[in-house]
Amino acid sequence: MNASVVIGLSAVVVACRDGEALVLTVRPQDAQTHRASALAGLPFGPFDPVADRTFELALRAFVAAQTRFELGYVEQLYTFGDKGRDAPLADIGAGAARVISVGYLALTPRPTDTSAPDTAWAPWSRYFPWEDWRRGRPRGIDQVIAPALAAWADRSDERAARARALFALDGQRWNPERVLDRYELLYEAGLAPEADRDRRRAQGLAAEEPAALSAALGEPMISDHRRILATGLGRLRGKLRYRPVAFELTPAEFTLSELQRVVESVAGVALHKQNFRRGVERTGLVEGLGRQDSDTGGRPAELFRFRRDGPNTGPATGLTLPLLRE
Amino acid sequence: MNASVVIGLSAVVVACRDGEALVLTVRPQDAQTHRASALAGLPFGPFDPVADRTFELALRAFVAAQTRFELGYVEQLYTFGDKGRDAPLADIGAGAARVISVGYLALTPRPTDTSAPDTAWAPWSRYFPWEDWRRGRPRGIDQVIAPALAAWADRSDERAARARALFALDGQRWNPERVLDRYELLYEAGLAPEADRDRRRAQGLAAEEPAALSAALGEPMISDHRRILATGLGRLRGKLRYRPVAFELTPAEFTLSELQRVVESVAGVALHKQNFRRGVERTGLVEGLGRQDSDTGGRPAELFRFRRDGPNTGPATGLTLPLLRE
DNA sequence: TCAAAAGTGTTATCCTTACACCCATGT
DNA sequence: ACATGGGTGTAAGGATAACACTTTTGA
Numbered sequence: 001m002n003a004s005v006v007i008g009l010s011a012v013v014v015a016c017r018d019g020e021a022l023v024l025t026v027r028p029q030d031a032q033t034h035r036a037s038a039l040a041g042l043p044f045g046p047f048d049p050v051a052d053r054t055f056e057l058a059l060r061a062f063v064a065a066q067t068r069f070e071l072g073y074v075e076q077l078y079t080f081g082d083k084g085r086d087a088p089l090a091d092i093g094a095g096a097a098r099v100i101s102v103g104y105l106a107l108t109p110r111p112t113d114t115s116a117p118d119t120a121w122a123p124w125s126r127y128f129p130w131e132d133w134r135r136g137r138p139r140g141i142d143q144v145i146a147p148a149l150a151a152w153a154d155r156s157d158e159r160a161a162r163a164r165a166l167f168a169l170d171g172q173r174w175n176p177e178r179v180l181d182r183y184e185l186l187y188e189a190g191l192a193p194e195a196d197r198d199r200r201r202a203q204g205l206a207a208e209e210p211a212a213l214s215a216a217l218g219e220p221m222i223s224d225h226r227r228i229l230a231t232g233l234g235r236l237r238g239k240l241r242y243r244p245v246a247f248e249l250t251p252a253e254f255t256l257s258e259l260q261r262v263v264e265s266v267a268g269v270a271l272h273k274q275n276f277r278r279g280v281e282r283t284g285l286v287e288g289l290g291r292q293d294s295d296t297g298g299r300p301a302e303l304f305r306f307r308r309d310g311p312n313t314g315p316a317t318g319l320t321l322p323l324l325r326e
Numbered sequence: 327m328n329a330s331v332v333i334g335l336s337a338v339v340v341a342c343r344d345g346e347a348l349v350l351t352v353r354p355q356d357a358q359t360h361r362a363s364a365l366a367g368l369p370f371g372p373f374d375p376v377a378d379r380t381f382e383l384a385l386r387a388f389v390a391a392q393t394r395f396e397l398g399y400v401e402q403l404y405t406f407g408d409k410g411r412d413a414p415l416a417d418i419g420a421g422a423a424r425v426i427s428v429g430y431l432a433l434t435p436r437p438t439d440t441s442a443p444d445t446a447w448a449p450w451s452r453y454f455p456w457e458d459w460r461r462g463r464p465r466g467i468d469q470v471i472a473p474a475l476a477a478w479a480d481r482s483d484e485r486a487a488r489a490r491a492l493f494a495l496d497g498q499r500w501n502p503e504r505v506l507d508r509y510e511l512l513y514e515a516g517l518a519p520e521a522d523r524d525r526r527r528a529q530g531l532a533a534e535e536p537a538a539l540s541a542a543l544g545e546p547m548i549s550d551h552r553r554i555l556a557t558g559l560g561r562l563r564g565k566l567r568y569r570p571v572a573f574e575l576t577p578a579e580f581t582l583s584e585l586q587r588v589v590e591s592v593a594g595v596a597l598h599k600q601n602f603r604r605g606v607e608r609t610g611l612v613e614g615l616g617r618q619d620s621d622t623g624g625r626p627a628e629l630f631r632f633r634r635d636g637p638n639t640g641p642a643t644g645l646t647l648p649l650l651r652e
Numbered sequence: 653t654c655a656a657a658a659g660t661g662t663t664a665t666c667c668t669t670a671c672a673c674c675c676a677t678g679t
Numbered sequence: 680a681c682a683t684g685g686g687t688g689t690a691a692g693g694a695t696a697a698c699a700c701t702t703t704t705g706a
Contacts, residue, residue: 005331005375007407007426049331049424053409079405079428081333083379098375100333100426102405257657275696277659282694298657299703322696583684601669603686608667624684625676648669 007047008101009059010225012232013071014266015111015121016249021265022111022121023229024067028222029118036118041222042229043067043119047102059104067119069112073248077103077231084202085224103228105235107248124233127218127226130167131179131233134270140216141167145191152189176267179234183227186217193220194227237267242318244285247306255293255301256280263319270324279320333373334427335385336551338558339397340592341437341447342575347591348437348447349555350393354548355444362444367548368555369393369445373428385430393445395438399574403429403557410528411550429554431561433574450559453544453552456493456508457559459500460596466542467493471517478515502593505560509553512543519546520553563593568644570611573632581619581627582606589645596650605646 013024026043027036045062052058060071081100111121125132130141146169153159166182168174187195197220220226239245240263249262256277264271280286287307292300339350352369353362371388378384386397407426437447451458456467472495479485492508494500513521523546546552565571566589575588582603590597606612613633618626 005333005373007331047331047407049426055405055407076404078402079381081373081381081428100375102407255658272696273657274659274698279695294704296657297705298655299659299705301658320695581685598669599684600671600686605668620677622684623678624682625686627685646668 004097006097006099007049008044008099009047009055009062009104010042010044010101010228011059011063011071011074011104011106012042012077012229013063013067013069013106013108014124014232014236014249015108016262016265017111017121019261019265020123020125021262023124023127023232024069024114025120025122025221026066027118037222039220039222040120040122041225044101044223044225055102056104059106063106066116067114068116069108069114069119071106071108073107073245075105077105077228077235079103080224080228084198085227101224101228103231105232107236107245109249109251124229127221127229128179128183128233129216129218130182131176131268133174133176133268134264137168137174138216144214144216145186148191149185149189152191174269176269177234177238179237180227180230181234183230187227191217192226194224233266240267240318241321244283244306244317244319246319247285250306253289253291253293253303253305255296255303257296257301259286259304263321267321269321272322272324275322276320279322283317283319285317285319330423332423332425333375334370334425335373335381335388335430336368336370336427336554337385337389337397337400337430337432338368338403338555339389339393339395339432339434340450340558340562340575341434342588342591343437343447345587345591346449346451347588349450349453349558350395350440351446351448351547352392353444363548365546365548366446366448367551370427370549370551381428382430385432389432392442393440394442395434395440395445397432397434399433399571401431403431403554403561405429406550406554410524411553427550427554429557431558433562433571435575435577450555453547453555454505454509454559455542455544457502457505457594459502459594460590463494463500464542470540470542471512474517475511475515478517500595502595503560503564505563506553506556509556513553517543518552520550559592566593566645567647570609570632570643570645572645573611576632579615579617579629579631581622581629583622583627585612585630589647593647595647598648598650601648602646605648609643609645611643 011024015022015024024043025040027038027040029035030037043063043066045058045066047055047058055076056074059074064070079100079102081098083098113121130138130145132138145167146163149163149167150160153163162185164170164172166175166178166185183192186192190196218226221229236245246259246263246266249266250259254262257273259280260271260273260276263276285307286304289303289305291303293303294300337350341348341350350369351366353364353366355361356363369389369392371384371392373381373384381402382400385400390396405426405428407424409424439447456464456471458464471493472489475489475493476486479489488511490496490498492501492504492511509518512518516522544552547555562571572585572589572592575592576585580588583599585606586597586599586602589602611633612630615629615631617629619629620626
């Protein structure tokens with residue numbers, strides 16, 4: 001008998017369209033009914049230790065097979081191995097094995113609709129509605145999340161303090177990057193349906209039908225995919241500020257407003273237009289093309305291009321995020 | 327027969343002492359001779375998918391068992407799975423299995439000498455001599471590395487450009503965080519003995535005795551451990567600037583000079599004293615204790631303490647690195 | 653002509669960098 | 680007294696944030 005481990009790969013594939021950040025989702029076939037699952041998940045597949053030379057090659061291959069979509073920029077996110085939160089065994093076609101899942105982040109400028117069945121681009125605010133502050137503080141935080149967390153914290157100061165800091169409760173500042181911490185807090189507080197499901201599974205009970213989907217708490221995903229998605233969003237938000245990743249999400253030519261909408265949809269905050277533009281131009285990561293884009297609704301905007309040979313100077317080359325509204 | 331994968335865990339355990347950044351190393355027993363290996367490695371051990379609940383718990387347990395040392399701060403680094411660069415099978419006690427290694431970074435303020443045999447704290451400049459710029463540009467870069475890379479680049483502009491950017495060759499700026507890229511470049515160029523070894527193993531040849539250890543190219547390590555170490559150093563350097571990790575490497579009470587020496591030894595650069603101090607005080611991460619430390623050699627220095635309840639304000643709380651010398 | 657979006661100018665404030673200088677201790 | 684390291688003051692330059700304002704298009 002050899003080690004009873006299988007390695008699963010999952011991909012958070014991100015794109016932007018019409019000012020909305022999207023993530024590629026799939027609805028896997030249910031093992032019993034052979035119909036598409038009620039819950040969505042990330043593209044995922046097994047890693048074959050004999051045939052696959054590297055994780056990344058295996059990932060590119062199965063995402064292409066599953067979604068008919070070729071990946072561009074790819075980076076490893078995290079490897080998840082907690083017992084009790086691993087993928088349901090049926091999902092991955094394994095026997096009685098422990099599943100370790102290696103999550104990847106992939107970015108693409110072209111969210112072409114896939115012709116594959118049961119795959120779709122979904123705005124990620126569907127899974128994390130509390131993360132979108134572009135039109136001000138999301139209602140659900142004060143109306144649903146804060147009261148529920150208060151009840152959970154009860155008389156625990158530590159819990160209450162964490163809730164305040166992560167969800168910007170009593171005048172604290174919102175930190176867009178702590179997506180995973182917020183999701184984990186909701187999970188711990190039992191406000192993510194996944195927590196309930198994992199607990200039942202650990203106790204050998206049958207799975208419940210998913211509870212009514214709360215608009216404030218977001219849709220759940222299969223397995224631990226919402227956790228992987230949270231990791232991806234957090235990483236991407238952080239990286240915006242110190243690596244030129246935003247340009248992996250824009251077409252080859254873009255206006256500065258388009259770039260700003262991409263950054264805003266990922267960071268989930270509204271930015272100050274003029275200062276954003278100045279910030280972008282100061283980096284030297286971008287060059288004007290002299291040509292203009294005229295279907296903007298107002299004055300035509302100059303087209304820009306990312307300079308891949310940008311200045312290596314300085315340890316950090318990313319974009320500044322000049323916040324609007326305080 | 328089940329999936330032929332085993333998961334290995336490795337730890338980059340970092341501490342600082344006397345202004346030197348140290349890493350915990352072990353010399354594993356050779357399978358044939360039963361004597362300590364000539365090459366050092368990182369503490370590592372297998373992950374047991376049946377018994378171990380999480381990676382982190384397993385890591386803490388085997389590091390304690392192997393080195394008699396308890397870990398404090400721990401974070402996951404990266405999961406390595408490339409074929410041909412995985413751990414030699416004998417090292418991990420596996421059969422004909424593919425080895426996936428999950429690397430962790432651990433920080434500790436107390437580099438107590440372990441009583442365990444064949445474990446030692448080593449300065450990491452032993453493995454990456456080109457990474458220490460505290461006393462100016464390391465000699466080995468111009469005398470050994472640059473000529474060797476030039477020969478390797480030959481007429482390839484792409485190779486030459488990468489070498490220039492990573493090793494700060496023609497007046498380019500040194501970027502302390504790109505430790506892994508530099509190590510990988512040396513590996514690719516055949517300047518790391520590990521590359522030679524991996525190639526021979528892939529071709530089914532016997533392992534060579536390690537070549538003469540060049541002072542400029544650093545000591546090799548077993549398996550892919552030097553790559554994991556490079557990942558850890560790079561991550562830690564980057565994190566210094568936006569998370570309060572430096573305080574995981576200092577004792578509970580410290581002078582600002584001690585803190586500066588810790589940061590300098592990790593970042594591998596010399597910092598401007600006055601501006602560093604101002605930078606630290608501005609963060610509000612630290613509070614003076616009124617008491618003083620008198621064995622400094624000059625005027626006694628005030629003792630400070632890290633405020634774990636530091637201000638959550640702002641997305642980034644780390645230290646500024648005001649460079650000395652240009 | 654007006655709405656909409658692009659783009660410019662200006663200012664106060666803060667952070668960074670750099671330089672010069674004083675302070676307290678041990679030998 | 681003087682060497683050594685700790686600590687303060689100040690000023691220039693750049694980045695940021697917050698204003699108000701002009702320009703160019705389509706309807």
